[in-house]
Every structure is written in C-alpha cells, then in structure tokens.
Amino acid sequence: MLNKRDLKIEYMRGQGPGGQKKNVTDSACRITHIPTGIQSYCDERNQSTSYRKALEGLEDKIKAVAYALKAKKKHANRLDKIRNTKTIRTYNFKNQTVKDHRTKKIASLKEVLRGNLGLLRDTRSTSI
Numbered sequence: 001m002l003n004k005r006d007l008k009i010e011y012m013r014g015q016g017p018g019g020q021k022k023n024v025t026d027s028a029c030r031i032t033h034i035p036t037g038i039q040s041y042c043d044e045r046n047q048s049t050s051y052r053k054a055l056e057g058l059e060d061k062i063k064a065v066a067y068a069l070k071a072k073k074k075h076a077n078r079l080d081k082i083r084n085t086k087t088i089r090t091y092n093f094k095n096q097t098v099k100d101h102r103t104k105k106i107a108s109l110k111e112v113l114r115g116n117l118g119l120l121r122d123t124r125s126t127s128i
Helices: 020-024 047-083 109-113
Strands: 007-012 028-033 038-043 089-092 097-100 105-108
Touching (some): 028 047, 038 047, 097 109, 105 109
Antiparallel strands (some): 007 028, 028 038, 097 105
C-alpha cells in the first residue's frame, strides 16, 4: 500500500471525444509517486473511477520496478557466487549427464568426454 503523503494527485479535463460534459468536468486523474517519479494517468467518466484506476496502475508500475530491481540484485548475487564457487561441473555417470553449475546447462556425458565442451557454454554472455 502506498503512503498518501508520497502521492501528488492532479485532476484535469480529459482529452478526446466526449462532448460538452468532457469540456466542463475535471474527471481525468494523474497520480505521481514523488520518491520515484513514476506517474499514472486515467481518463474515465468520473473522478472516483479515474482516481481508483490511476492508483491501481501506479501500484502496478511500482511493483514492476521493485521486481526488476530485485531480479537485478539476484542476478548480481548469482554472478558473484559463480565467480567464487569451487564446484564447476558435476559428472553423473548413472544418468550419463554432465551439469555445468556456472551456466546451469546439462549435456550428454559421452559428448563432453569426446571434448565437446561447447554444449555447456553459456551463449548469452562470455563474462563468466
């Protein structure tokens, strides 16, 4: 839930078609989250609906930003763990597989023993 003190709420006239009523009522709502600068805008027929939908949109945007930040931190933490790990690969002779713990890829044991380590490489980045 957002703190009301962190919100800047503005009401204005809506844009687009709507006739005479649209030109005289301030039914559109724009809400700005002051700490992050994220904005949400909604243009409905009445103020309360516009406010509610703009607030829901703002909460969704803030959750998305928080999720992206959390994912970025998790990825950085994972890369740090990969650089500091001692176990690189696990050879499972029972299932005839090899797992590379840095790239999370699994390959056939026979192919790896033949020297085909390209199956375990991460094709997205070469920084690992």
